[in-house]
Amino acid sequence: MEFIKPGTYIDFMRHRGWVVPASLCLVVASIVSLFVPGPNYGIDFAGGTELQLQFQGDITSGELRDTLADMGHRGADVVSVEGSANEYMIRVREVSALGEEQVTSIQAALESALGQDDAGESILSELKVSPGGDKVSMRLLRPADLDNLKSALETAGVRVRGVNAFGGSDDHRYEAHLFGVGDELVQSLQETLGERGPEAPRRIEWVGPKAGQQLRDAAIKSLLYAIAFIMVYVAFRFDLRFAPGGVLAMFHDAVITLGIYVLVQKEVNLTTVAALLTILGYSINDTIVVYDRIRENMVRLSDKSLRELINISTSQMLSRTIVTSGTTLASVSMFFIWGTAVIKDISFALFIGILIGTYSSIYIAAPVTEWMDNQLFNRDDPKKKKKNKKASREKATA
Numbered sequence: 268m269e270f271i272k273p274g275t276y277i278d279f280m281r282h283r284g285w286v287v288p289a290s291l292c293l294v295v296a297s298i299v300s301l302f303v304p305g306p307n308y309g310i311d312f313a314g315g316t317e318l319q320l321q322f323q324g325d326i327t328s329g330e331l332r333d334t335l336a337d338m339g340h341r342g343a344d345v346v347s348v349e350g351s352a353n354e355y356m357i358r359v360r361e362v363s364a365l366g367e368e369q370v371t372s373i374q375a376a377l378e379s380a381l382g383q384d385d386a387g388e389s390i391l392s393e394l395k396v397s398p399g400g401d402k403v404s405m406r407l408l409r410p411a412d413l414d415n416l417k418s419a420l421e422t423a424g425v426r427v428r429g430v431n432a433f434g435g436s437d438d439h440r441y442e443a444h445l446f447g448v449g450d451e452l453v454q455s456l457q458e459t460l461g462e463r464g465p466e467a468p469r470r471i472e473w474v475g476p477k478a479g480q481q482l483r484d485a486a487i488k489s490l491l492y493a494i495a496f497i498m499v500y501v502a503f504r505f506d507l508r509f510a511p512g513g514v515l516a517m518f519h520d521a522v523i524t525l526g527i528y529v530l531v532q533k534e535v536n537l538t539t540v541a542a543l544l545t546i547l548g549y550s551i552n553d554t555i556v557v558y559d560r561i562r563e564n565m566v567r568l569s570d571k572s573l574r575e576l577i578n579i580s581t582s583q584m585l586s587r588t589i590v591t592s593g594t595t596l597a598s599v600s601m602f603f604i605w606g607t608a609v610i611k612d613i614s615f616a617l618f619i620g621i622l623i624g625t626y627s628s629i630y631i632a633a634p635v636t637e638w639m640d641n642q643l644f645n646r647d648d649p650k651k652k653k654k655n656k657k658a659s660r661e662k663a664t665a
């Protein structure tokens with residue numbers, strides 16, 4: 268399908284003088300947005316509470332996600348457990364972490380209830396609260412009544428599911444299990460869904476910010492590895508002049524897409540990383556198609572300057588670019604309009620990335636390649652120009 272008549276010549280490089288600085292401004296603005304206002308990290312990166320629930324009636328992941336949103340848990344992750352009907356993994360942002368004031372109140376209530384020994388020391392020798400806020404561990408100087416410990420904790424304003432002793436008989440260690448976000452969520456689901464509600468949770472875990480930071484680091488490394496290996500591939504596939512342009516175009520696409528994502532406060536999670544990796548692949552694919560045509564024209568049109576070759580090659584590939592990008596954007600748009608919340612987020616990122624990736628192949632990758640050509644091949648030196656053109660043609664033919 269030809270949208271552009273064969274033989275059409277468009278001077279794309281004429282506009283690079285203002286387009287490249289404009290792109291640079293967008294990149295800088297996107298980098299600044301990572302600090303102000305900063306990413307809206309999802310549960311994958313920020314932490315939260317994770318539950319595994321078996322529902323007693325039929326319920327879809329979409330309905331469950333809407334129910335959680337109505338309960339105040341917007342952006343909750345809902346994943347069905349494979350091989351088990353109506354069983355889901357649910358992640359919500361909220362955690363049961365206790366504040367410092369509440370921990371102080373718990374300690375004061377326990378010390379008051381337990382008293383002191385003959386030497387005037389508090390019977391409570393050690394108190395620890397789990398980072399998730401759903402467990403209180405105590406070490407005492409002597410045995411204590413479990414009901415007395417439970418009453419003391421409830422006096423401090425926490426809801427206690429139960430208290431039990433653990434460890435050796437001489438340790439006098441006790442553990443109190445508190446009602447947390449997970450318990451409240453299960454109770455609310457049971458009240459909202461009635462007979463279809465979940466059974467007792469099979470698992471409740473707290474996902475801390477440390478685990479989220481490890482995932483963020485792994486995501487950043489995956490992007491850097493992808494860029495590095497693609498740069499090596501382009502350098503071997505073409506030559507050193509082409510690799511920096513392709514890599515800078517990928518970096519440009521990923522950063523601006525992420526910047527827009529942050530500015531509209533879309534949730535940044537592992538799905539976003541998958542979208543960025545997809546954008547990197549799409550960007551370098553579109554760039555390599557243009558590079559291939561430039562290399563072919565280096566042999567066929569050896570008397571032309573690289574600027575003219577870029578314009579000719581891009582004009583020749585314009586119909587292909589319109590068809591490829593247009594059909595992909597149309598598909599992504601349908602997912603954004605009719606997809607679920609998770610699908611809408613990834614399709615939004617892909618839509619932005621494909622638009623920017625199509626543009627960067629022309630106005631980022633090509634100008635950088637032209638600049639590298641001038642720097643490496645001394646295009647202003649007529650003697651070296653003829654010699655290096657011959658070398659370029661021989662490499663292109665090979």
